[in-house]
Amino acid sequence: MGKKKLGKYAAAKELANIIAPNVIDHQTSEFEATWDPHFFGNSNPVTLELGCGKGEFTVTLARKYPQRNFIGVDIKSDRMLMGARKATEEGLDNLCFVRLRIECLAAYFPENMFSEGFITFPDPHASSTNGKRRLTSGRFLALYKQVFVPGSRLHLKTDSTILYDYSRESIGEHAFNLITATDNLYGAPGEFGEITDIQTTYEKRYLSRSKTIKYILFSL
């Protein structure tokens, strides 16, 4: 690992709003300590951003909705550092970032913890033959069912036609409810609100390359 990245990991450890749970057993996803239910000190609803990168959604929404809590999850704490620093500077205490593999969601968080989710520009795993690693595959949808309150809404944004088509199919196949979908978010009629107002690092990159952004809203 490069010096710069090591420095970022060290800095992440210093911030109270980045949690890096210790895994005791990688095979069983056993953690030294699981999620502390008293972390936010209130029982406000919690929104989860999956694969949050620099945490643009998490920080923007936390700023906008002080009566809700927000958690961004990513495996790379050096990326989350940017969002965590911004939140600290602004004194936002209704958010945190957790360094966690999404595969371990249900081992770390309790059942029915989240009431809304954002999956923003996940790796499409375009060459995958069965799509098992995609964040909308049956395996991941089953995990979401454990940690989200029934009926929760999940938003997926992607530039990938492969992931978009796959996700629509997977959502239907696993009996989740497709609320809306468009293969051209910024060319679609109608008002999509927040989902178009907040653009992540990856989204900005894809838009600058004239890529078309796709969007799916579904419920569990």
Ligand SMILES: C[S@@+](CC[C@H](N)C(=O)[O-])C[C@H]1O[C@@H](n2cnc3c(N)ncnc32)[C@H](O)[C@@H]1O
């Ligand atoms: C393409 S980036 C998108 C980041 C951000 N959502 C954005 O739109 O700018 C995908 C992110 O997902 C994270 N990621 C990929 N697989 C993951 C996994 N299994 N568990 C946790 N994070 C994961 C990566 O570390 C990366 O930050």
